Amino acid sequence: xSGAFMLIDNIPVEIQGEKNILELIRKAGIDLPTFCYYSELxxxxxxxxxxxxxxxxxxxxxxxxxxxxxxxxxxxTPRLRKYRKMILELILANHCRDCTTCDKNGTCKLQELAxxxxxxxxxxxxxxxxxxxxxxSSSIVRDESKxxxxxxxxxxxxxxxxxxAIDFAYRGSEMRISTAFHKCMAESNCVGxxxxxxxxxxxxxxxxxxxxxxxxxxxxxxxxxxxxxAPAVRVGIGEALGQTNxxxxxxxxxxxxxxxxxxEVFDTSTGADLTVLEETNEFLKRLExxxxxxxFTSCCPAWVKYAENNYPELMGNVSTCRSxxxxxxxxxxxxxxxxxxxxxxxxxxxxxxxxxxxxRDEFKEEGIPYIDYVITTQELIQMIKEAxxxxxxxxxxxxxxxxxxxxxxxxxxxxxxGVTEAVIRRIADDKSINTLRAxxxxxxxxxxxxxxxxxxxxxxxxxxxxxxxxxxxxxxxxKIKNGEKQYDFVEVMACLGGCVSGAGQPFAKGDEKxxxxxxxYDTDRMSSIKRSEENPVIMSLYSGLLKGKxxxxxxxxxxxxx
Amino acid sequence: xxxxxxxxxxxxxxxKNNFSKNNIISILQDIQEQHRYIPHEAFPYLAEKLGIxxxxxxxxxxxxxxxxxxxxxxxxxxxxxxxxxxxxxxxPILNKxxxxxxxxxxxxxxxxxxxxxxxxxxxxxxGLAPVITINDKVYGAMTPEKAMVLLKExxxxxxxxx
Numbered sequence: 253x254s255g256a257f258m259l260i261d262n263i264p265v266e267i268q269g270e271k272n273i274l275e276l277i278r279k280a281g282i283d284l285p286t287f288c289y290y291s292e293l294x295x296x297x298x299x300x301x302x303x304x305x306x307x308x309x310x311x312x313x314x315x316x317x318x319x320x321x322x323x324x325x326x327x328x329t330p331r332l333r334k335y336r337k338m339i340l341e342l343i344l345a346n347h348c349r350d351c352t353t354c355d356k357n358g359t360c361k362l363q364e365l366a367x368x369x370x371x372x373x374x375x376x377x378x379x380x381x382x383x384x385x386x387x388x389s390s391s392i393v394r395d396e397s398k399x400x401x402x403x404x405x406x407x408x409x410x411x412x413x414x415x416x417a418i419d420f421a422y423r424g425s426e427m428r429i430s431t432a433f434h435k436c437m438a439e440s441n442c443v444g445x446x447x448x449x450x451x452x453x454x455x456x457x458x459x460x461x462x463x464x465x466x467x468x469x470x471x472x473x474x475x476x477x478x479x480x481x482a483p484a485v486r487v488g489i490g491e492a493l494g495q496t497n498x499x500x501x502x503x504x505x506x507x508x509x510x511x512x513x514x515x516e517v518f519d520t521s522t523g524a525d526l527t528v529l530e531e532t533n534e535f536l537k538r539l540e541x542x543x544x545x546x547x548f549t550s551c552c553p554a555w556v557k558y559a560e561n562n563y564p565e566l567m568g569n570v571s572t573c574r575s576x577x578x579x580x581x582x583x584x585x586x587x588x589x590x591x592x593x594x595x596x597x598x599x600x601x602x603x604x605x606x607x608x609x610x611x612r613d614e615f616k617e618e619g620i621p622y623i624d625y626v627i628t629t630q631e632l633i634q635m636i637k638e639a640x641x642x643x644x645x646x647x648x649x650x651x652x653x654x655x656x657x658x659x660x661x662x663x664x665x666x667x668x669x670g671v672t673e674a675v676i677r678r679i680a681d682d683k684s685i686n687t688l689r690a691x692x693x694x695x696x697x698x699x700x701x702x703x704x705x706x707x708x709x710x711x712x713x714x715x716x717x718x719x720x721x722x723x724x725x726x727x728x729x730x731k732i733k734n735g736e737k738q739y740d741f742v743e744v745m746a747c748l749g750g751c752v753s754g755a756g757q758p759f760a761k762g763d764e765k766x767x768x769x770x771x772x773y774d775t776d777r778m779s780s781i782k783r784s785e786e787n788p789v790i791m792s793l794y795s796g797l798l799k800g801k802x803x804x805x806x807x808x809x810x811x812x813x814x
Numbered sequence: 815x816x817x818x819x820x821x822x823x824x825x826x827x828x829x830k831n832n833f834s835k836n837n838i839i840s841i842l843q844d845i846q847e848q849h850r851y852i853p854h855e856a857f858p859y860l861a862e863k864l865g866i867x868x869x870x871x872x873x874x875x876x877x878x879x880x881x882x883x884x885x886x887x888x889x890x891x892x893x894x895x896x897x898x899x900x901x902x903x904x905x906p907i908l909n910k911x912x913x914x915x916x917x918x919x920x921x922x923x924x925x926x927x928x929x930x931x932x933x934x935x936x937x938x939x940x941g942l943a944p945v946i947t948i949n950d951k952v953y954g955a956m957t958p959e960k961a962m963v964l965l966k967e968x969x970x971x972x973x974x975x976x
Contacts, residue, residue, distance in 0.1 A: 416867020421876045432857055432868035433883075441868070 256321035261328065267319045271295075274302050274314040282327050285336065285365050287453045288402040289315045291762065292748065293411055296403050301336055301365070305329045337369050345376035347454070348397035354455040355393070359759070361453035362400065379425070388438035390611050391604035391755075392449050392457055399429055399456035405448035412748060414723035415558065417442040429456075441561050443722070445554035445746045446604030446755025459604050459756060463631050463638075469596050469624075470513040476593040479509050480580050481651075482520040483666030484602035484751035485629045487771035492633045492758045493643035498767030500775045503648025508636050509600075516652045520599070521662030523580025524674070526793070527551060528661055528784035530573045530806050531671075532678040535741060539709075546717075546732065546739040549671050550808075551575045553609035554746035558722050560810065563729060572807040576665060577606060578615050581622035582805040583655075586797055599626040602666070602754030605746065614808050628756025657789040660776030667769035668720040668750035669696035669703060672743045676707055676716075677783045688782055697773070699749045699766045702728065715739045721748040819855045823848055828863055835864040838874055842881055850890070851882040887923050887930035889968055894945045896936030904944040908933060910958035914965060928972060929965075 256267040260280050270276045272295065277284050287299035297316040304314045304325040311331070326332070344366060351357055386394040403420065406429060410416045417440045421430040431440040449457040469475050486505060491497035495504075502519070509517045535547050550556055550571040559566055574582070577599045588595040599606055603626075609615065610623040627635070636643060650656060661677050664670035673696050680687055695705040696716070701724040705716045717739045719725045725744045731737040747753040752768035753760070760768070781787055798805060827844040831837035841860065845852050852875055861868040875881045893899075893908045908931075912918060915929050923930045939945045942954025946961065953964065 410867065410870070416869050419867065419869035419873040421869075421873045423877045430869065430872070432872040433854060 258319055258321060258323040259325070261326055267321065270319055272315050273304065273317050273319045273323070273325060276319050277304070277314055277325075277327055284314060284327055285368070286315060287361060287400060288404055290404060290408075290451055293404065293407040293451070296407065299400075299402055300339055303332055303335060305332055311335070333369075337371060340366055340369055340371050341374055342376065343400050344371060344374045346378055346380045347400065348395070349374075354398070355458040355461060356398075356452075356455035360455060383428075386436050387460070388436035389442060389444065389460070390438075390608035391442075391444035391446050391460055392437065393460050394437060394457050395455055396428060398454045400454055401427060401429070402453060403429075404451040404453065405429065405457055408447045408451050412721050412723055413443070413445055413447060413746065414726045415441060415443055415445075418448065443554040443557040443561070443746065444605035444608040445722070447747060448755075449604065450755040450757075450759060459628055459630060460607060461631060461634075462607070462625050462627055463635050465625055466598060466627060466635070469598075474593060476515045476588065476591060476595045477513065477598060478516045478518065478584055478588070478595060479514045479598045479600055480518045480520045480523065480577065480584070481505055481509075481600045482577065482602055482751065483524065483663045483670075483772055484754060484757065484768065485600055485632070486775075487666070487768040488602055488752060488754075488757040488760070489629050489633060491760075491764075492630075493636065495643070497760065497764050498771040500771050501643075502775075503650065504643060504646045505600075505632070506651055507646040507649040508632075508639075508641050508643065510649060511641055511646070512635055512639050514598070517649075518580065518584070518655045519651045519658050519662075520576050520580055520601075521658035521665065522655050522787070522789060523576035523578075523583070524551075524662035524665040524671075525659050525784035525787045525790045526579045526583070526806060527573055527576045527665075527671075528674045528678055529790065530579070530802070531571050532675050534571055534573065535675065536679065539714075539740065545569045546742045547571055549741075549743045551665065551671055552605070552745045552751075553603070554605035555722065555725065555744040556810065557605065557608070558725070558746065562726070566729070567810060570810075572809065574615070574806055574808045575606075575609065576662070577601065577626075578609065578622055578808070579806050580655075581610075581615070583793065583797065585617075585620075585622050586801070586805060587654075596624045597622065599623050600629070600632050601626050602629050602751045602757045603747075604628060604755045606756075614810055628754075630756055630758055633758065654792075655789055657781070657787055658779075659781040659784050659787045660779035661782060661784045662787075663775045663779065664772050666751045667772050668699065668745050668748075669718045669743065670750065670772070672696045672705070672716055672718050672741065674784060675741070678785060679709060680707075681709075683783075685782075692773075699762070699769060701748055714741065716741045716743075718743045720745040720750050720753075722746050724748075819849070819853045819859075821859065824856060824859060828860075833863060835866045838864065838866070838871060839878070842871075842875055846881060850886040850888075851884055854883070884923065885927060887928050888972065889928060889948055890930045890932065892932050892934045892937070892947045894935075894937045894939070894943070894947075895933045896940065896943075898940035899936075899944040902943040904956075907944060907946065907956050907958050907961050911961055911965065914962065928969070 254268055257264045260277055265276055265280045285301045288296045295316050297313045302314045303311050304327050305311055307324040383396040406419050418429050418431055449459050469477050486500045486502040487498050490499050490501045495501050506517045538547050548570045550573050581597050584597050607626045610626045615622050661674035695703050696718055701721045703718040707714045719728050749765045753765045827841055831841045845856055857868045857871050860871055895904050911931055915924050917931050937945050944956045946953050946956050
């Protein structure tokens with residue numbers, strides 16, 4: 253109890269350290285519209301939809317007004333309604349309104365607000381110059397004719413990801429979001445994390461849609477289509493299909509994929525188990541050789557790209573392990589190498605950067621990629637809907653053999669700290685269940701962007717850091733470089749909170765992302781196999797398919813790496 | 815076309831501005847002073863040294879009309895089109911110069927990089943209207959004919975140098 257109150261629409265609301273009255277208004281159960289406000293980004297105050305009227309008739313933007321005791325504001329007055337409608341009408345005037353063919357149709361905030369405020373007519377002419385689509389990136393598509401200049405993408409790219417691929421350019425009516433010198437996204441320093449698309453309220457930045465290619469493959473009788481599903485998908489897909497957010501619906505996803513026509517369905521967590529073993533080996537070898545600097549994880553392709561762009565000198569510290577998707581992809585291609593049909597491997601991922609990873613030359617053999625296509629959780633939702641499947645009524649199914657076993661350690665890869673915890677489980681001397689449970693409280697779990705842990709190993713303490721969000725990663729690297737911090741192992745995920753927050757997932761706010769992470773830990777608790785090395789499938793792989801091919805199939809040398 | 819950018823001079827500009835990203839406008843002004851425009855090569859270099867993105871610097875450089883990302887001519891002619899100059903017929907001067915130099919609203923610099931022709935909103939010398947400046951030297955009470963004479967002198971001067 254702070255004892256300080258303000259009046260919102262004549263209702264007293266207690267101020268409890270909220271940074272702005274917008275948060276307080278939302279706490280009071282009023283869904284004030286905004287385009288440019290996200291709690292994890294700085295306050296920009298551009299869209300003016302969150303305006304409120306104070307008791308003197310003054311109009312102020314609630315997102316950038318600090319609450320004070322005794323304040324009185326109204327959120328729904330005739331003037332405010334008039335202003336909001338006018339703003340929406342003006343935004344719509346300069347907006348490409350081909351809603352039915354837009355990728356964002358149904359999830360567009362502008363569409364939603366135009367509906368909410370009953371905009372039936374736009375009186376103004378569209379004065380915007382036509383700018384061609386930018387489809388150059390493997391991850392995202394930019395359509396400037398749908399940009400409302402809220403700047404969410406700019407602040408996400410700069411403040412959270414420290415990439416700064418795009419920014420505002422020019423001024424006034426000429427203003428647009430642009431890369432430096434209007435380079436296409438593929439030629440910019442974009443890392444493909446897609447977080448810009450995740451916060452874009454309209455269809456100005458969308459995730460590249462590859463579903464048409466998958467449908468083509470599925471309908472081709474000459475092709476065997478194999479899917480692998482990443483850990484984070486199972487806890488992120490449900491809400492959009494009538495389930496509870498954060499609940500593991502893996503069984504239903506498998507059933508849906510089978511009904512859609514996939515021949516075999518596997519779990520990327522099995523690939524993650526391979527990653528745990530390979531990465532742990534590499535880590536222990538590094539420790540033994542006393543190499544300088546920490547070992548950085550390499551599961552996240554946006555992080556790998558970021559390191560390549562900004563810290564080429566650190567690439568020697570980035571693990572040579574392929575990402576779980578790629579490890580599993582190479583294993584699958586090897587497994588089906590004698591198949592009489594063409595085998596196509598599809599990754600179902602929470603991630604947009606995986607699309608770009610799949611296209612990298614390092615992950616091709618004689619021009620044929622290990623992963624043929626990557627679709628995101630959102631694209632899978634679209635396919636399920638297109639196929640007319642009632643998700644709620646699907647009977648759960650298990651993934652296929654011979655790879656249908658995975659450990660809990662592999663599942664928690666989908667949330668920040670998961671890779672680290674899986675590796676610690678592997679190296680821990682004491683394999684008892686109590687030690688394993690205690691690991692959860694060592695500081696590696698939780699949605700914070702920076703976490704640290706010290707783990708005893710032999711006669712020394714291993715210093716471990718877990719970061720998510722590339723800005724957090726960059727800050728940590730600076731500290732390592734100037735000697736302020738020393739670590740043995742650093743896990744980096746480009747998206748805040750890890751893969752559960754990936755840009756391929758349906759949009760979720762902070763606490764909903766945490767629920768997805770919790771869903772993965774719940775799954776881990778229910779797994780009989782907790783450690784990757786206890787997975788019998790993995791062990792038989794090492795004595796079979798992988799024999800003499802570990803390096804060829806599971807490791808990578810990124811171009812430009814010394 | 816233009817000389818390769820002098821990174822040593824760029825470093826001096828950065829030192830003068832304490833390598834501070836807050837001084838980005840001043841840094842861009844200093845670079846523009848050296849080169850008469852801001853060469854593209856300067857952007858990634860500045861981004862690295864100042865710790866801000868190339869796109870952000872591009873945003874600042876395109877926000878201000880005064881910054882040019884294209885090379886400018888040896889002589890920068892600014893024609894005042896403020897209210898006083900406008901009513902005293904600045905536009906015929908502009909049109910005459912454009913015709914003579916083969917320039918337009920979009921193309922403001924001659925191919926030989928000798929002349930750049932721009933309009934400005936007010937030079938603060940309304941008493942001398944219509945006014946033009948050539949490389950910041952003020953010429954008052956202009957007419958299209960007087961402008962032609964000036965242009966001829968400048969052309970001859972640069973011929974002599976050659």
